[in-house]
Each structure stands twice: as structure tokens, then as C-alpha cells.
Amino acid sequence: MDYPEELLYSQEHEWVSVDGNRARVGITDFAQDALGDVVYVEMPELGATVSANVSCAEVESTKAVSDVYSPVSGTVSAINDGLTNTPERLNQDPYQEGWIYEVEMSDLSELDAMMDASAYRAFSEGES
Amino acid sequence: MASSDLLHSPLDSEHRALGARMAEFGGWEMPIQYSGVLEEHRSCRTDAVVFDVSHLGSLRVFGPQAKRVLQQTFTNDLERIGPSKAQYTHLLDSDDGHVVDDVIIWWVDDDEFLVMPNASNTDQLIASFSPVDGCEVQDITSTRAVLAVQGPAAATRLKGIFVDNEYPTKFTVVPFSFSGHEGFAAGTGYTGEDGLELHVPLAAVHDLWQSLLAAGVTPAGLGARDTLRLEAGLPLHGFELGPGITPLQAGFGWVVRPEKGEFLGRTPYLAELASGPERRLRGLVVNGRQIPRHGCPINLAGSTVGEVTSGNFSPMLNCGIALGFLPPEIVDGSPVEIGIRDRFVEATVVKPPFVSSKSI
Numbered sequence: 001m002d003y004p005e006e007l008l009y010s011q012e013h014e015w016v017s018v019d020g021n022r023a024r025v026g027i028t029d030f031a032q033d034a035l036g037d038v039v040y041v042e043m044p045e046l047g048a049t050v051s052a053n054v055s056c057a058e059v060e061s062t063k064a065v066s067d068v069y070s071p072v073s074g075t076v077s078a079i080n081d082g083l084t085n086t087p088e089r090l091n092q093d094p095y096q097e098g099w100i101y102e103v104e105m106s107d108l109s110e111l112d113a114m115m116d117a118s119a120y121r122a123f124s125e126g127e128s
Numbered sequence: 129m130a131s132s133d134l135l136h137s138p139l140d141s142e143h144r145a146l147g148a149r150m151a152e153f154g155g156w157e158m159p160i161q162y163s164g165v166l167e168e169h170r171s172c173r174t175d176a177v178v179f180d181v182s183h184l185g186s187l188r189v190f191g192p193q194a195k196r197v198l199q200q201t202f203t204n205d206l207e208r209i210g211p212s213k214a215q216y217t218h219l220l221d222s223d224d225g226h227v228v229d230d231v232i233i234w235w236v237d238d239d240e241f242l243v244m245p246n247a248s249n250t251d252q253l254i255a256s257f258s259p260v261d262g263c264e265v266q267d268i269t270s271t272r273a274v275l276a277v278q279g280p281a282a283a284t285r286l287k288g289i290f291v292d293n294e295y296p297t298k299f300t301v302v303p304f305s306f307s308g309h310e311g312f313a314a315g316t317g318y319t320g321e322d323g324l325e326l327h328v329p330l331a332a333v334h335d336l337w338q339s340l341l342a343a344g345v346t347p348a349g350l351g352a353r354d355t356l357r358l359e360a361g362l363p364l365h366g367f368e369l370g371p372g373i374t375p376l377q378a379g380f381g382w383v384v385r386p387e388k389g390e391f392l393g394r395t396p397y398l399a400e401l402a403s404g405p406e407r408r409l410r411g412l413v414v415n416g417r418q419i420p421r422h423g424c425p426i427n428l429a430g431s432t433v434g435e436v437t438s439g440n441f442s443p444m445l446n447c448g449i450a451l452g453f454l455p456p457e458i459v460d461g462s463p464v465e466i467g468i469r470d471r472f473v474e475a476t477v478v479k480p481p482f483v484s485s486k487s488i
Contacts, residue, residue, distance in 0.1 A: 036149075036164065060418070062351060
């Protein structure tokens with residue numbers, strides 16, 4: 001299981017990559033492995049307002065559908081269109097090609113509640 | 129159910145050694161996937177895979193009255209086949225005619241049959257046989273393993289294992305000998321592909337499993353087995369068959385043969401045959417990758433007319449597919465909408481199978 005050091009993690013198994021006010025969001029290696037083969041991703045709309053800890057996307061595998069809870073609040077500034085026809089990228093490369101959306105954050109302090117890689121590793125391994 | 133209460137396949141340690149993900153199914157802990165559902169699914173459509181289906185029940189029904197008892201219990205007519213053949217059949221509830229179980233019967237010898245129910249129904253099935261002299265029923269589930277080898281390359285991959293055995297054609301049952309152990313092979317399956325099922329004593333199954341893997345047959349789990357059967361339009365007990373669902377509703381009138389005489393559920397079956405079923409099982413193809421799941425409403429022109437029984441992603445069609453009950457007057461090609469969580473997606477009513485290989 002891969003836990004990149006430079007990312008922040010949520011208890012709902014999303015990761016965030018921060019660049020200034022902008023956050024890129026995806027689901028973790030642990031989450032994609034638990035879901036199995038992802039076959040459909042329901043994206044948030046560009047320009048939509050998302051709120052921290054509220055579902056704004058869905059990831060569906062042959063096994064089950066799972067909500068993506070936005071780790072941060074803000075406005076959706078980009079979505080990964082490639083996932084529409086190749087959702088398997090989410091399994092193959094959850095931290096790079098498999099990113100889901102980007103948010104222009106409205107409250108940077110929300111990041112303080114997120115875990116670093118070692119805390120998330122301990123958290124997810126405790127769950128499994 | 130705690131893991132310790134679950135039954136385990138004789139191949140449990142082999143599955144774990146391959147890194148299989150295990151899950152509960154019908155009281156058994158069985159492999160759901162090895163490499164991944166999609167990859168295993170495509171291997172079955174293009175090459176050959178093996179499923180451990182030892183969770184199915186095996187009842188040995190034998191004696192001079194065995195055939196008569198089976199004729200009086202199940203819906204299909206054994207007179208239509210003969211020894212060394214297999215037949216798909218239903219057990220109906222005698223009061224309301226719902227499908228208590230769907231089983232396959234292997235007619236292995238003149239007075240001897242192997243009846244294979246769904247895992248969770250084995251005890252109920254035993255209870256439904258009327259005890260008579262000349263017909264014995266033995267639950268031999270714990271003495272054997274069942275492996276299903278499926279896919280267009282099954283016969284080629286199995287050549288070495290069948291050097292000294294006859295290879296069974298579709299719905300044929302033949303003796304199968306492996307490293308000194310005697311079992312049976314039948315040209316049956318649940319994927320819509322060519323292939324067979326092997327019923328072998330426990331002592332043979334470990335070597336047989338290794339020989340199959342060595343022959344290039346890919347292990348596949350119950351996850352792929354479910355997406356494969358769905359693409360083939362085959363019913364799963366508990367979803368397309370079960371309480372409240374009759375053979376006529378599920379499109380299985382052809383396995384009910386009232387002309388043979390009495391059997392359980394014949395009266396309610398004939399009543400429904402006369403009035404016509406209120407609903408019929410149909411196929412639904414989604415215009416997109418969304419997956420309809422069990423219980424999703426099916427709408428026509430804004431009103432709900434039916435419900436999805438099971439659905440998944442079709443790895444061959446790259447879209448969502450489902451089976452569901454609809455009023456009989458809705459014709460193939462009708463555009464419908466399926467309610468998936470908080471939205472409706474467009475779908476088309478079709479006649480299954482969704483994917484047809486030459487053998488379906």
C-alpha cells in the first residue's frame with residue numbers, strides 16, 4: 001500500500017495535494033484497493049460549491065458504490081475528464097492519473113484537521 | 129456471521145496462497161476475486177478460467193425409485209433426457225408456486241443422480257423429498273469439491289487432463305478419473321461460455337487445482353462469476369428466483385413440464401399459466417456506465433412500472449446492465465429510466481443474453 005509523504009489524508013480515505021489555495025482531491029490506494037475495479041465515476045460539476053465532509057462525487061466498482069466526501073470547502077475549478085471513459089486509472093494510479101477534481105479552497109484551516117502520511121497509514125491499517 | 133462459523137472450501141489454503149479476497153456467500157467463505165473482477169471476467173470470455181464452486185450442494189439420490197421421486201419433486205421432465213445427461217430444473221413451493229430453488233441434475237447412472245442445489249438451500253431441498261422405499265438421499269457435499277472450468281479455450285487447456293477421459297459435450301455427464309480418483313465431468317456452467325464442471329473426491333482436488341493452473345487456466349472468483357452470469361442473462365437465486373417469483377415470471381416456463389404428471393407446485397403453475405404472469409424478467413441496457421442495483425425502480429413515461437433484480441457493469445459492453453421485472457406488455461426496445469440513487473438514467477429494454485457467445 002502506497003502513502004505518499006507529500007499528501008494530506010482524510011478519515012474517509014481521500015487525499016489532498018495542496019498548491020497555494022488550490023487542492024487536488026482523489027481517493028487513496030487503500031480506498032481503491034478496498035473498492036475493487038472502478039467502472040464509473042460521478043464527477044462534481046465545474047464551478048460547483050463543495051463543503052468539507054459532504055459528498056460531492058461517487059466512485060462505483062463492480063462491488064459497490066462509494067461517496068467521495070470533499071475534504072475541503074470551496075469551488076470546483078477542475079475535474080479529471082479522463083476518468084469518464086477510463087475510470088480504471090483510479091485503480092492503476094490513484095495519486096497521479098486517478099485524481100478526481102480540484103478545489104479553489106475557501107477555508108485553508110480545514111487542512112489542519114487532515115492526517116499526514118504516517119498518521120493515515122496507522123489509521124487505515126487499523127481499519128483493515 | 130463470524131468467520132469461524134463459515135464453511136470453507138477444501139481449496140481454502142490454495143485460494144489464500146494466491147492472494148484471493150475472501151467473502152461470505154451462502155454460509156461459505158469463498159474467493160471473490162484474485163487479480164480483479166474485470167480481468168477475470170475477460171479471461172473467461174477470451175480464454176479459460178476455473179471457479180471453485182464447492183459451496184454448491186451435492187445430493188446423491190439413488191435407488192430403483194430415485195427417478196420417480198425426482199420426477200415428483202422437480203418441474204422438468206427426466207424423460208426428455210436419459211442417463212449420462214444433465215438437466216436444469218426448478219423446485220417450486222406447492223402452495224404459491226414460487227421457485228424454492230433452481231438446481232442442476234446430473235444423471236450419472238441408471239438409478240443414480242447428483243442433484244446440485246444452491247449452497248443455502250441444501251437442507252431445504254433434502255426436506256422436500258418424500259421418503260419412499262427404493263430411493264435414498266445422501267448429502268455428500270463435504271466429501272467432494274466442484275470446479276467449473278469455463279471459456280472458449282477450456283477444451284484446449286484441458287487436453288492434458290483429459291488424455292484418458294472422455295470430454296463431455298454440452299449437458300453430457302461422463303466419468304472423470306484423475307490420479308486414481310473417480311469423479312464426474314459435465315458440460316455445464318453458469319457463464320454462457322463453453323466449458324465443464326468437475327465433481328471430484330476431496331483427495332483429488334488439490335492436485336487437480338494445481339494441474340489446472342499449470343495448464344494455464346486462470347483462477348476466477350465469485351465476483352466475475354456474477355458479472356459473467358449477468359451478461360449471459362442467467363438468474364441468481366435470491367434475486368431473479370426465490371420467494372414471490374415464479375418460473376413463468378422469470379422466463380423459465382420451458383423447465384416446467386406439467387404434461388409429465390404430478391410434481392410440487394404443479395397446481396399454482398397451471399393457474400398462472402392460464403391467467404398469464406403479471407410481470408416478466410427482462411434485460412435492461414443503460415446508456416452509460418452507471419450501475420443499476422437490486423431494488424432500483426424502473427420508470428416508463430414518468431411512472432414506476434418495475435424494479436431491478438440485479439445489475440452490474442458489463443465488462444464486454446462497457447455499460448451498465450441489469451435484469452428486472454416489468455409488465456409483460458412492455459416490448460423490447462422500449463426506452464425506460466432507472467432510478468439510481470438520486471437520479472434517473474436512460475436504459476433500453478432488451479431480451480437477454482446481453483453478450484452472446486456461440487454457445488449461449
